[in-house]
Structure formats: structure tokens, C-alpha cells
Amino acid sequence: MSGAGGDPVAYHVSKMTDSVKSATRKPGKRERLVTAATRVLHEQGVEKTTLADIAQAAEIPVGNVYYYFKTKDQLIEAAIGAHAQHLHTMTAILEQHAATPQDRLKALVQGWVDQRDLTVSYGCPTGTLCSELGKRADGLDRVAAGVMGLLIDWVERRFAEMGRADSRELAVALVAAYQGISLLTNTFRDPELMTAEGRRLTRWIDSLA
Amino acid sequence: MSGAGGDPVAYHVSKMTDSVKSATRKPGKRERLVTAATRVLHEQGVEKTTLADIAQAAEIPVGNVYYYFKTKDQLIEAAIGAHAQHLHTMTAILEQHAATPQDRLKALVQGWVDQRDLTVSYGCPTGTLCSELGKRADGLDRVAAGVMGLLIDWVERRFAEMGRADSRELAVALVAAYQGISLLTNTFRDPELMTAEGRRLTRWIDSLA
DNA sequence: GTCTATACGTTGATAGAC
DNA sequence: GTCTATCAACGTATAGAC
Incomplete structure (x- = not known):
């Protein structure tokens, strides 16, 4: 640091x-x-x-x-x-506007889809930050990882509330799916990739309920 | 260009x-x-x-x-x-060593898991390249996207051979899952993330057969 | 074909006027 | 507290000796 x-x-x-x-x-x-x-x-x-x-x-x-x-x-x-602050604000809003863990997770996914145009242009803010800083070992890489950790932790809590024993693995999988499709959406400049994956993830969350 | x-x-x-x-x-x-x-x-x-x-x-x-x-x-x-060349070589080997589309896809996933230590240190070679060059608009971004496209195309053909009508969407989802878990594996310096996701993806491929 | 010396712009950072 | 002038280091790229 x-x-x-x-x-x-x-x-x-x-x-x-x-x-x-x-x-x-x-x-x-x-x-x-x-x-x-x-x-x-x-x-x-x-x-x-x-x-x-x-x-x-x-x-x-x-x-x-x-x-x-x-x-x-x-x-x-x-x-x-500032990214961490923004993430905190966003999750607070999600908790306010959706009641069940499933609804909150699906609202999170919908938020990702709504942001797709920004993702097309520049990728996920947190993801691209972690990608670049991940090649460092000077402390800044850990700071960026901390923000990503906050997101995963929040998702994990929702899966845990759904009674899933594998809540951590599911949280990692959901965030990974988002990070991956963000990269591809940006790479191919195609917002439809995010939209389609959003539908898939929403169905997936429903299937776990 | x-x-x-x-x-x-x-x-x-x-x-x-x-x-x-x-x-x-x-x-x-x-x-x-x-x-x-x-x-x-x-x-x-x-x-x-x-x-x-x-x-x-x-x-x-x-x-x-x-x-x-x-x-x-x-x-x-x-x-x-050189990355494109390497990818071409790798997929050729996969086709040689595995017979069915499912086995070839699972072998691809296993290859990703085998590479996990390199991913921990530097992320996916193609993915980090696309992430950085995706912020450009000078032609190099399209060259990098081309390599990613080669990978998705290859995966798509395997899903098509399995008789899936949604082969493109499945291919995008599989590669996105890999890119996402690569980012997280690198971000948290944890090879186990890749291993666990590899198991998940392998089960998923089996479930589609 | 191979390499050295160097030009030229840019970058992070500092000193100090106001 | 705010801003200008400027430095030293480094980056890409070129010229030209061998």
C-alpha cells in the first residue's frame, strides 16, 4: 500500500x-x-x-x-x-425494492442488463479495473479485489438466505458469469449478448428457488 | 488498422x-x-x-x-x-484426443483447469488482451476480438453437433463462464476457484447431452 | 542485417509565485 | 489554497555507422 x-x-x-x-x-x-x-x-x-x-x-x-x-x-x-461506495448504494436500493432473496438477485441481474450500453463501450467498471490491476502486486490490486469481494459477499448472502449450502460457489458462478459476459459484450460491441445472458441467469436463479 | x-x-x-x-x-x-x-x-x-x-x-x-x-x-x-495460432493448435489436439462433441468440450474445460496457475498469476491470455484492447477503437481491438471469436465459433460447432438449436448462446455462455472465472481466479489469486467452476461446467455439459 | 546513438514528445512529480 | 513553470525520467521512433 x-x-x-x-x-x-x-x-x-x-x-x-x-x-x-x-x-x-x-x-x-x-x-x-x-x-x-x-x-x-x-x-x-x-x-x-x-x-x-x-x-x-x-x-x-x-x-x-x-x-x-x-x-x-x-x-x-x-x-x-468510489466504486465501493457506489456498489454499497446499489445493493441498498436492491434490498429496498425487492423483498425475497431471489427477487433481489434477479434485480441485480436486471441492473446489469440495464447498464449494457456502458458495458458495450467500456466493459464492467469493476471487472476491467481488476483485470488491469491484477497484473500488479503493489497493493492496489488488493484494493480492487476488495470491491469485487464485496459484490460476491452480497450475492452469497442472498443464496444463503435461499437455503443453499453451496451459496459461496453459486455466488462466484453468478458473478463470474456476469464478468465473463461483460467482457464478451465489450469485445464484440454487442449489447444483445448481455440481454440474452441476463435471461439465462434469471431462469437459472428461478430454477434454484 | x-x-x-x-x-x-x-x-x-x-x-x-x-x-x-x-x-x-x-x-x-x-x-x-x-x-x-x-x-x-x-x-x-x-x-x-x-x-x-x-x-x-x-x-x-x-x-x-x-x-x-x-x-x-x-x-x-x-x-x-501467435495466440490465434496457439488456439488453432490446441483445438486440433482436442479433436484428436476426444471423439464426441461432449468429450471435446469437457477436454477444453479440463485444459482451462490445468492452466489455472498461469491464470492465477496473469489471467486468461486472450481475455486480458481483449479487456485492454476493448478500450481502443484503432483496429487492434478487432484483431483481439477475432481470436475470441475463433474460440466461441469452435465451441458453438461442438454444441451444434450435439443437436442443440441454441448452440450459439450456449457457446457464448460457456466461454463467458471461463472468462469470468479466469478474472476472479486472477483477482483473488485462488486456483481453487477455477477448479470448482471446472467441475460445475463439466456437470453442466453432461446435463445438456 | 545488426546494432548504437540519439531525437523528440510525454509523463509523473516538484518548486515556488500568488 | 490555487495555480504556473518546470524538471528529470522514460517512451517511441529514427538516423546512420558498421
């Missing part, structure tokens, strides 16, 4: 601490930087994206980035933290 | 042509370069790999690379061609 604010959760805490320390601080800049980074890193990939790309998207001068983040890796880490 | 020798097949043809043109040519250098590129690009990823990395792995001076390839992209293209 590369310094303080090492994990996605700690990032938000340290941000709050800073806000308390100086009341004059504009919270907009840092947040804009992270939001821009999240989007641009997804669109261009981690290794190909420069700080200039992110700074431009956030409408912030390049050199100024270093006031908010000591290194490029720390900015990437914050962007991964 | 970035010039002559635009597709994986044409590469091998142009190589042959060159060999005919000058009998004194050492075929070792170019081939070593492509072999090294194939390995290093898989290990480090496309965007992070420099020509110096590849040249060093091939034990060739950096500047000399440009005698064999006009640009870095053309070397990458040749490496993708």
Missing part, C-alpha cells in the same frame, strides 16, 4: 477529518477529481490514463492534482473507493 | 514471403521477438509493457526491434496472431 488513507473506507474518513480541520476548504475540487477519475479510468483504462486526462475532465490544472493526492496511485485508490 | 499484415493470418503469410525473398535471413530473431512479446504482454499487460521490456526478454537490442516491426502496435498484432 502507498501511504495513509490505505483502504476505500479510510479514504472517506480522512476526507471528513480534513474538512473539519479547515472550514474554508472547498470540498468540490477533491470530489470532482475523484468523480472524474472514476469515469476516465473506466473509459480509458488505468495504465493508459494520465493525470492530465483526469485533471482536464475535472477542469482542474494538472499540477494542482498533487495538492489533493500525493501520487497517481492514491488518486486511483480513491476512485476504487 | 496500422498497415500491411493487417490480420493474424496475413502475418504468417508475409513472414513466409520475407523468408523467400532473402535466404540469408535469420528467422530466429523475429520469432523470438514475437514469442517474447506474447509472454510479456500477457504478464504485464499491453499498455504497461514497453518495447524495451519485450526486446530485453527476446535478448535483442531495443532499437533493432524496428527492423522487424514498424510500430509497437504491429508487434502487438503479431503477438495476437
